[in-house]
Amino acid sequence: MEEVKPQLIKITFDGIEVEVAPGTTIMQAARKIAEADESQAGLVPPAMCYYKPLPSSGGKCRACLVRVAQGSAKDPRPMPKLVPSCITQVQEGMVVENTTNDAVLETRKSIVEFLLINHPLDCPICDQAGECHLQDFAFEHGSAKTRYEEERRTFDKIDIGPNIQLHMTRCILCYRCVYTADQITNKREHGVMGRGDAAEISTYISNAIDNEFSGNVIDVCPVGALTDKTFRFKNRVWFSKPEDAHCECDKCSGKAIVWYRGDEVIRVTARKNVWGEVNEFICNTCRFDRKKTSDWVLEGPTKVKRSSVISANKYRANLVPKPDFAMKLAATQFKPIDDSRPYVTDTETIREQSIENNDKANHRSLLSQNN
């Protein structure tokens, strides 16, 4: 039987054409553009709830809303409302506007405001600060001031074991941890209770927490709602030094990032890709118990984006940009030398010429003084 190659779909995203397989979401198409050309990373819609490795995640936070200016080549009408790009599939000839549309950017600003309505803004004491997606999202798209005056919601503290700390007040209800729990356990033991304002991550949460891979809810959480208790208040992320490391582990891949303060391992996390997603979950033994350098085989410093605060006060070669200003200046001022002049070796002629040049220069400076 002849193998049928799937027809690729061509869409236009912010004026850039890209060909993707059918069934791809707009978000994935945008990420494909950015992966091909790093300078386009700014046009990828932000994702607070969508998490590619977790099936059926997405469509909750509305952070990734985009405008579809043309539904498809067959039906060129625009979609009536902004659509979430993480769960909307592409169609042939679709034209999507993200950063080029002011309505999208304005809506995103409102989304930030909505997400921050009940967020306690306790970044100074939150361990997630510095690697928090909500911080990034609010910094890039939000406004600096809040209009909210009412009391923010509070919850009774729930202790969910010795390894994971739950701060319900910081939760933005992205459901990522719920999907993680679904993936690591057979029964649905971890979910969201209540509706609207009162919604809360709950229900037998301790059952899922006993699982070998429960620590991954920490990495998956975009905010500081689920944090590492063994790392609690140990250090700010930007003072610790991340190193890629691996270990022999019979439960997981063993590939992780080990965070150092001096010689001391203060935290172990899974590796994240450019979109902040963990593709290879690590087990709780690796995460919480292997806190000695001898447990790990170091591979070298983790590459941190220059824009990240984690790169602050670290002076690695890949973090320090080379000064190109001098070279640029030289390039703009470069003048080709006239090589057609005769090459003079006679000392007497050189002397005469230099006297002549001096006179010319003096004359010029006198001229400029008089004028």
Added chain:
Amino acid sequence: MQLTNRSKQVSNKEMTLMERAYLPAIATGLAITIKHFFAKKVTIQYPEVKRYLGPVFRGRHILKRDEDGRERCTACGLCAVACPAEAISMVAAERVKGEEQLYREEKYAAVYEVNMLRCIFCGLCEEACPKQAVYLRHDEFVPVFSDRDQVIWGKDLLVEDMNSRYTREAWTKEEARALDNKRANGEVTNVVPRAIP
């Protein structure tokens, strides 16, 4: 290529009779020197007499407490990451039950050290602080030291003393300027210093 408009043609013109006489020029120079003996002195006798440096001068650091005497600092590390000289370091700790009167937030700085040799007194820590905890005093310098240990200031030296709280009459340059103007116009004579805004 002409590099500057201020270049001058060197001249070898002859001196006038006055210039050649030499003594008049000497007398003029001496007169200027003697005049300064009687002019108002610009210097002060420093250790005994000190000048007011203005309300927004940046001297030594202080870690403020709030009205109830609780430490404001929550060891968020923003001062340390903002510090261009990397002079600040800290260790955070979790507040336990019963310490609510000591620390304002759930987390506090168990250790807070400023290396005064490294510090360039730029005030970026003050600007970065989200809890209005760290300030540079306008009225005190870092004193002279004879030992390296004396320059690394810990919390014992930095945290505000509730018995002599640190106040300022203005907290920004704009406020200070407005105050100066008012004083010049005679609108205010005495300003009560106020604590943290």
